[in-house]
Amino acid sequence: MALTTNTILICAGGGCISAGEESVKQAFERKLKEFGLDTVVKVVETGCMGACSLGPLAVIYPDGVYYQKLTPKAAEKIVEEHILKGRVVPEFLFEGEKEKLTLKEKPRGAEEIPFFARQVKIALRNVGIIDPMSIEEYIARDGYFALHKALTQMTPEEVIKEIKESGLRGRGGAGFPTGLKWELARQQQSDVKYMICNADEGDPGAFMDRSILEGDPHSIVEAMTIAGYAIGAKQGFVYVRAEYPLAIERLQKAIEDAHAYGFLGENIFGTDFSFDIEIRIGAGAFVCGEETALMHSIEGKRGQPRVKPPFPVQKGLWGKPTVINNVETLALVPPIILRGASWFRQFGTEKSPGTKVFALAGKIKNTGLVEVPMGITLRELLYEIGGGHPQGKQIKAVQTGGPSGGVIPAEYFDTPVDYESLGKLGAIMGSGGMIVLDEDDCMVDVAKFFLEFTVDESCGKCTPCREGTKVMYDILDKITKGEGTMEDIEKLEKLALVIKDSSLCGLGQTAPNPVLSTLKYYRHEYEAHVKDGVCPAKRCKAFISYVIDAEKCVGCTACARVCPTNAIHGEVRKVHEIDQDACVRCGSCIEVCRFGAISKVTPAVSSTVAK
Amino acid sequence: MDREKIKELIEELRKEQLEEGDILIYLLHRIQDHYQSHYIPPEVGEMVAEELNVPTSKVYEVLTFYTMFSTKPRGKYIVRVCTSLPCHVPGGREIVEFLKNELKVDFGGTTPDGLFTLEETGCLGLCGVAPVVMINDQYYGDLTIEKMKEIIESLRKLEGGDGK
Numbered sequence: 072m073a074l075t076t077n078t079i080l081i082c083a084g085g086g087c088i089s090a091g092e093e094s095v096k097q098a099f100e101r102k103l104k105e106f107g108l109d110t111v112v113k114v115v116e117t118g119c120m121g122a123c124s125l126g127p128l129a130v131i132y133p134d135g136v137y138y139q140k141l142t143p144k145a146a147e148k149i150v151e152e153h154i155l156k157g158r159v160v161p162e163f164l165f166e167g168e169k170e171k172l173t174l175k176e177k178p179r180g181a182e183e184i185p186f187f188a189r190q191v192k193i194a195l196r197n198v199g200i201i202d203p204m205s206i207e208e209y210i211a212r213d214g215y216f217a218l219h220k221a222l223t224q225m226t227p228e229e230v231i232k233e234i235k236e237s238g239l240r241g242r243g244g245a246g247f248p249t250g251l252k253w254e255l256a257r258q259q260q261s262d263v264k265y266m267i268c269n270a271d272e273g274d275p276g277a278f279m280d281r282s283i284l285e286g287d288p289h290s291i292v293e294a295m296t297i298a299g300y301a302i303g304a305k306q307g308f309v310y311v312r313a314e315y316p317l318a319i320e321r322l323q324k325a326i327e328d329a330h331a332y333g334f335l336g337e338n339i340f341g342t343d344f345s346f347d348i349e350i351r352i353g354a355g356a357f358v359c360g361e362e363t364a365l366m367h368s369i370e371g372k373r374g375q376p377r378v379k380p381p382f383p384v385q386k387g388l389w390g391k392p393t394v395i396n397n398v399e400t401l402a403l404v405p406p407i408i409l410r411g412a413s414w415f416r417q418f419g420t421e422k423s424p425g426t427k428v429f430a431l432a433g434k435i436k437n438t439g440l441v442e443v444p445m446g447i448t449l450r451e452l453l454y455e456i457g458g459g460h461p462q463g464k465q466i467k468a469v470q471t472g473g474p475s476g477g478v479i480p481a482e483y484f485d486t487p488v489d490y491e492s493l494g495k496l497g498a499i500m501g502s503g504g505m506i507v508l509d510e511d512d513c514m515v516d517v518a519k520f521f522l523e524f525t526v527d528e529s530c531g532k533c534t535p536c537r538e539g540t541k542v543m544y545d546i547l548d549k550i551t552k553g554e555g556t557m558e559d560i561e562k563l564e565k566l567a568l569v570i571k572d573s574s575l576c577g578l579g580q581t582a583p584n585p586v587l588s589t590l591k592y593y594r595h596e597y598e599a600h601v602k603d604g605v606c607p608a609k610r611c612k613a614f615i616s617y618v619i620d621a622e623k624c625v626g627c628t629a630c631a632r633v634c635p636t637n638a639i640h641g642e643v644r645k646v647h648e649i650d651q652d653a654c655v656r657c658g659s660c661i662e663v664c665r666f667g668a669i670s671k672v673t674p675a676v677s678s679t680v681a682k
Numbered sequence: 683m684d685r686e687k688i689k690e691l692i693e694e695l696r697k698e699q700l701e702e703g704d705i706l707i708y709l710l711h712r713i714q715d716h717y718q719s720h721y722i723p724p725e726v727g728e729m730v731a732e733e734l735n736v737p738t739s740k741v742y743e744v745l746t747f748y749t750m751f752s753t754k755p756r757g758k759y760i761v762r763v764c765t766s767l768p769c770h771v772p773g774g775r776e777i778v779e780f781l782k783n784e785l786k787v788d789f790g791g792t793t794p795d796g797l798f799t800l801e802e803t804g805c806l807g808l809c810g811v812a813p814v815v816m817i818n819d820q821y822y823g824d825l826t827i828e829k830m831k832e833i834i835e836s837l838r839k840l841e842g843g844d845g846k
Binding site: 088352 | 750802805
């Protein structure tokens with residue numbers, strides 16, 4: 072084998088694939104071959120590098136130079152210039168690098184780019200760095216060393232003790248202490264126990280589990296085997312959503328390779344411990360992320376939750392003691408075992424040790440995945456790492472925890488991010504999705520949006536959730552359509568509290584949170600809709616009109632041509648007008664107007680006034 | 683699909699699975715993949731019940747619970763639009779409107795030519811490149827109305843139409 076001079080890591084996470092990663096990779100390979108470099112330059116597809124908005128991404132080693140928004144042409148140029156001649160190609164450098172280069176400075180590596188530098192990657196330690204399909208690369212990054220240590224040097228009790236001391240808490244949302252869960256399962260007397268990895272990630276805006284499964288599947292195989300050893304299980308299941316075909320494929324490969332290397336199966340590492348893992352897939356039901364529903368689904372039934380207790384550690388899958396851990400939680404296990412609880416505790420806070428992966432989405436410059444120590448403030452997370460608003464506008468609030476969570480207004484951005492602090496604000500950590508909202512986002516619309524989701528996903532078993540969320544949705548719909556009353560707002564609040572108290576599972580118990588938290592911080596927006604007929608964010612169509620500023624309109628007819636309902640009239644080079652009765656408020660005209668002559672106003676103007 | 687094929691699939695799964703109880707969902711996935719129009723006809727559901735020796739009601743309750751299964755024929759291309767908030771915020775709402783207009787169907791509807799079925803989906807976990815649409819097994823991200831239009835047109839052309 073020829074010595075490798077350069078390695079091109081190309082991100083093959085879901086985001087980059089959808090942005091055309093495949094054709095970029097082919098271009099790299101084609102060009103390398105053309106120059107006969109294909110034997111000394113390696114092209115490796117990795118998992119998600121995190122900066123999804125800038126994809127497809129690639130990084131060239133040994134220099135460690137990041138390139139963004141690649142095209143096949145760009146790839147060819149990088150081979151010709153960077154690989155062949157050692158000259159960095161400035162136009163495709165990672166965000167903000169272009170200015171630096173004109174000063175004849177060398178481009179920064181990951182350790183100097185703020186997006187990467189502020190992160191501490193433990194759960195994502197290998198994601199975006201190794202080829203997820205290669206077990207050798209995983210081993211080279213200390214993979215399966217923790218499993219070896221656990222099986223050969225530790226008793227199951229010692230493994231549990233280490234995890235307990237690390238203070239690791241479930242990263243799926245609720246934050247239950249992982250070590251305690253394992254201990255409870257260990258204490259159960261049963262000949263058969265099960266270890267389940269919950270990979271039914273479904274919270275809108277959260278995609279860390281997907282990234283770990285796609286980018287570092289072996290970490291889950293290793294962690295589940297360690298957990299199986301600790302609790303006394305011989306069989307593990309990974310329950311993955313059917314919407315994640317790539318994750319399923321890579322995980323399957325990881326399981327097969329682990330078998331081939333003797334890290335799974337009979338007598339692992341020559342010990343008397345045997346363990347096996349199988350994949351089970353869902354079929355599109357959000358509620359299956361709830362642990363009792365998930366187990367029903369694995370058993371081939373409707374994924375409906377049941378009353379707890381008995382808890383899964385007592386009576387779980389097929390009535391046997393079962394531990395269910397989330398993907399990110401498991402990904403943290405091998406480093407803790409290998410490096411110890413006190414190493415893990417140096418990150419994060421006393422009550423929330425370690426790191427947490429967040430998925431930044433919405434109105435933020437650097438969308439994608441970041442892993443940071445717990446206790447970092449929201450401001451640091453959103454501005455220093457996230458880069459703030461893409462157009463430099465004010466960020467109004469951030470929504471955390473998906474449909475079970477709440478909004479946190481900008482005034483509270485100095486709050487540290489940990490389980491307790493977010494809970495105090497009426498939001499939750501959840502699985503780590505953060506959706507950034509700005510002044511153009513209407514809080515009533517956001518609440519309605521999540522309720523629509525819950526109505527859709529409610530399994531229908533218990534009445535408060537099935538009927539209650541529908542009634543809440545109808546009230547919100549009424550308000551956004553301009554038909555709401557003040558009594559509606561009160562009714563909404565009352566109903567929310569009843570549903571919270573009386574629903575069977577976590578889905579229903581948390582479903583009212585988006586409404587409660589928007590009511591807590593943005594009641595004035597609800598009232599503006601009801602009392603003044605105004606949507607402050609100019610989002611709800613019933614409350615807005617599009618109008619043309621006669622001073623700015625030059626009569627170019629662009630808006631009239633794009634209008635789907637022919638609501639815009641006017642002669643060439645004369646001021647145009649919008650017929651409010653015909654206008655459907657689609658906003659197409661605003662997008663095409665190059666003179667900034669069209670604007671949205673609230674409250675809506677009546678057709679006579681506009682004329 | 684005939685009974686023999688179902689038996690064959692069940693045999694395959696029995697070899698792969700550890701537990702007898704959990705074959706059903708897998709089997710339904712395989713059967714659905716077998717049909718170009720991505721569905722499970724009622725009579726096949728009945729055969730499954732007989733072969734697995736479970737009540738027909740059990741097969742139906744599973745079949746109708748999960749959104750990915752359908753008892754009605756669907757299009758060759760299932761267009762699943764993410765309607766979660768991270769897609770809604772940066773223009774997903776407009777993509778939904780566009781698709782409904784372009785395909786002239788509502789959610790759950792299939793175009794008369796049998797090519798497209800429009801469906802909603804929960805978060806696909808590609809929020810970094812929102813708005814996102816999944817067509818069969820393929821993801822499309824960073825969508826604009828323009829891009830969406832091109833994708834639909836190219837699929838139509840692929841199927842021998844003129845793209846319109």
